[in-house]
Amino acid sequence: MQGTPRALVGEFARHGGRIDLARAVFPHVENWTDLSTGIAPWPYPVSLTAAATEQLPDPGDLSKLEAAAAVSFGVDPTRVVAVPGSDLAMRLLGLMLGRRSFVFRAAIVRPGYSGHAAMWGAYKPAACAFDDIRLMAPAHDVLALARPNNPDGLVADPLLLEWAALTVAKRGGHVIVDEAFADADPANSLAGSDWPGLIVLRSFGKFFGLAGLRLGFVLAQQDIGTELRALIGDWPISGPALATGLAAYSDAEWQIAQRGRLATASKRLVELLTRHGIAIVGCTAFFTLVSVRHRDRLFVHLAQAGVLTRPFDYEPRWLRIGLPRDERDWAKLDEALSSWRMR
Structure with missing residues (x-):
């Protein structure tokens, strides 16, 4: 040393x-x-067959995984898009949302996960504290934060976030809520909220102890989901991740x-x-x-x-x-x- x-x-x-x-x-x-x-x-016990690694992922299995995850999250399956890790999903969302407006303004809540700042590429988002959300939402197109927050564990008031989502949605904007650590207390999740402009990110690896599988989910309105699916392609999730995720989300016990x-x-x-x-x-x-x-x-x-x-x-x-x-x-x-x- x-x-x-x-x-x-x-x-x-x-x-x-x-x-x-x-x-x-x-x-x-x-x-x-x-x-x-x-x-x-x-970690969740992984049990794989040879087919999981030897064959191309089955689109039907992807639909089953998203349906099982939807049940776990308490959300309509049509709002669920499986992605190869929520970190990649953030960067894709940054690309998608950033090109929707000629004059784009994003804000991130700090302290928070470093990926929230990196997801916008060369664009540098404004930073604010949780107490500043009421000031920042009316002046920005996108607001990104973690709930519970990483690293201090703060859980933002859902009424405040609903107001923020409705505020930015009036201009076609979004509030992105990163719920990477929400699975320990699903009753406190915003996944089932149907506010206009709300996008929720969920992580598989943190709760199930399998971060190396690179599996996450984006919960959003169908226009966001359709655009995201077009970006990630026909086989976005590996065979091992599909098989393990489907088994894990089906294992309530x-x-x-x-x-x-x-x-x-x-x-x-x-x-x-x-x-x-x-x-x-x-x-x-x-x-x-x-x-x-x-x-x-x-x-x-x-x-x-x-x-x-x-x-x-x-x-x-x-x-x-x-x-x-x-x-x-x-x-x-x-x-x-x-x-x-x-x-």
């Missing part, structure tokens, strides 16, 4: 899951516990158990961090955001103990910590925090 803590942290501040970089920067660490992503650490695991672990994580004197900024069922005076040093300390967390370049005190998978990982995190307090 070379460089100051601040210089080292900067390399990890763009995205979570950089185990490859962690191995290069901290070569003495043999076994990593990755708490940097916010992905559920208990597993989903209930997963929500229980997330609720129990997220509560335990908050209790653990509080016991070690670490201030909690906010949380979701998938991660907890903390504020630490010497954040960079804590990040490096945890990494040297084999625990990878997620720093942020725009807030020098913040560190996001995901859920440990098993008792070994819980013990590793606990021991690393104990030795930090004794420094």
Whole structure:
């Protein structure tokens, strides 16, 4: 390991899951516990046949997947478009919506997911806080935000977002709500809302613990869905993702158990961090955001103990910590925090 803590942290501040970089920067660490992503650490069991990888994806299976997802989301299947990951969907939506208006104005709510800023390509969107939505919506064509928010867990008032959607829709605009972490509490989702101008993004990989499958969904009015389907082509979802997604969304019992695991672990994580004197900024069922005076040093300390967390370049005190998978990982995190307090 070379460089100051601040210089080292900067390399990890763009995205979570950089185990490859962690191995290069901290070569003495043999076994990593990755708490940097916010992905559920208990994956849905994957069972694939040879046909899933040997044959072209069946369009009928795509329709079945979208129908099963629609039931899970509580939305009409005609509003559901399966996409190869919600991050790609954001960039396609940015392309689609950006070319609809000669004078295009987009705004993103900050702090938030970095993909919301990147989805517009060369265009630089305006940034605002949640408290500024009432000021920004009347002056913009698109407003993008996460709910619950990443990384602080804030859940925006649905009445405020309904007003914003109706406001921008008067000019043909849209409110994009990224619900990547909404599956833990489906009753609080906006997926079933039929407000004009509302587009909801859902992620498969975070709740089902299978981010590598690259599967997500766009929930929108049919004109958006039709245009999006034309962009992603005839086989947008791989055979393995189709088979696994259909099985997972049809498995209500597993989903209930997963929500229980997330609720129990997220509560335990908050209790653990509080016991070690670490201030909690906010949380979701998938991660907890903390504020630490010497954040960079804590990040490096945890990494040297084999625990990878997620720093942020725009807030020098913040560190996001995901859920440990098993008792070994819980013990590793606990021991690393104990030795930090004794420094």
